[in-house]
Amino acid sequence: MKNILLIATGGTIACSSSDEGLTPSANVNELLSYIPHIKEKCKLSGISIMNIDSTNMNPELMMNIAKAIKEYRDNYDGFVVAHGTDTMGYTAAALVYMLKNFNKPVVITGSQLPMEAEYTDAKKNLSDAIIYACEGRAGVYVAFDGCIINGAHARKVKTRSYDAFESVNYPVVAHIKHSRITHNEAVQGDYNKSDNSGIEPELCSDVMLIKLFPGIDNKIFEFIKGHYKGVVIESFGIGGIPNIDNNIVEEIHKLIEAGVAVVVTTQCNYEGVDLDIYEVGKKLAKENVIIAADMTTEAVVMKLMWALAHFGKNAVTDIKKYIETPVFCDRSY
Numbered sequence: 001m002k003n004i005l006l007i008a009t010g011g012t013i014a015c016s017s018s019d020e021g022l023t024p025s026a027n028v029n030e031l032l033s034y035i036p037h038i039k040e041k042c043k044l045s046g047i048s049i050m051n052i053d054s055t056n057m058n059p060e061l062m063m064n065i066a067k068a069i070k071e072y073r074d075n076y077d078g079f080v081v082a083h084g085t086d087t088m089g090y091t092a093a094a095l096v097y098m099l100k101n102f103n104k105p106v107v108i109t110g111s112q113l114p115m116e117a118e119y120t121d122a123k124k125n126l127s128d129a130i131i132y133a134c135e136g137r138a139g140v141y142v143a144f145d146g147c148i149i150n151g152a153h154a155r156k157v158k159t160r161s162y163d164a165f166e167s168v169n170y171p172v173v174a175h176i177k178h179s180r181i182t183h184n185e186a187v188q189g190d191y192n193k194s195d196n197s198g199i200e201p202e203l204c205s206d207v208m209l210i211k212l213f214p215g216i217d218n219k220i221f222e223f224i225k226g227h228y229k230g231v232v233i234e235s236f237g238i239g240g241i242p243n244i245d246n247n248i249v250e251e252i253h254k255l256i257e258a259g260v261a262v263v264v265t266t267q268c269n270y271e272g273v274d275l276d277i278y279e280v281g282k283k284l285a286k287e288n289v290i291i292a293a294d295m296t297t298e299a300v301v302m303k304l305m306w307a308l309a310h311f312g313k314n315a316v317t318d319i320k321k322y323i324e325t326p327v328f329c330d331r332s333y
């Protein structure tokens, strides 16, 4: 029987109703008490390392999740993280980078309704996550509504429905129905075997994320130059960046000259950026602009945080190389 550790962090899955609204309160053993049948599938232990609504998640706390996995890495065959759904896509992506050289499964899950609610999705999601962790397929995944999603591609797309998560720009890795897994073998072969050389739980949070909109004021870029080591810019469409009245292309030149790591992604959900299509983009691509390709914004923000923690400011060439190289199939080009 596989030995699995459940790491509880809070989220709706652990919430109870109170006069102030839903608050995370159930501890890890209470969560497990709702799925007694799972004991037939594996040996389970649980720890609570925080009990927060995931709107309060931050890089420091994400690092604590990675550190807990590092601490228990040799004692278990797989790990399940119970987490709020609102920032789950960010934490999943952060774990992909912090754990990229870890060769055991880490499955993150949560729910739209609390475990104690009558029509909760929590029991299924938690059971599915544990069942997938028992499979022994290394990597970081999100288990939600019967889907197993690559941790670098999970995005919350619905605020209320059970099918809240989508696998953006990558196929669903497996489906789980009535505890039975159907693997999508077409994608399994893509994963490189990690060398288990170590968990690197460091992130640098000196990062800004900007979504362009018609009329955006350039002054924000001057502020970014003085305060951040990296910025992710959600451009228009396949990579459109204003260069006439509101010359943001010029601002990007200045940021790069100042040693800030500038990543260009898109505000479209699907298919990614390609700066080679339009003239403005082509010019930018020749500089040290980092191209996010079809990574999700969640993944690119966390990859930048990981890269900045390891390569530092003024190491933009190394950061560019790292971000533009696929890790756990986070980008397809």
Ligand SMILES: NC(=O)C[C@H](N)C(=O)O
Pocket: 010, 011, 012, 013, 052, 053, 054, 055, 083, 084, 085, 086, 087, 110, 111, 112, 113
């Ligand atoms: N469904 C949820 O888990 C939402 C909650 N606000 C959280 O992210 O912690």
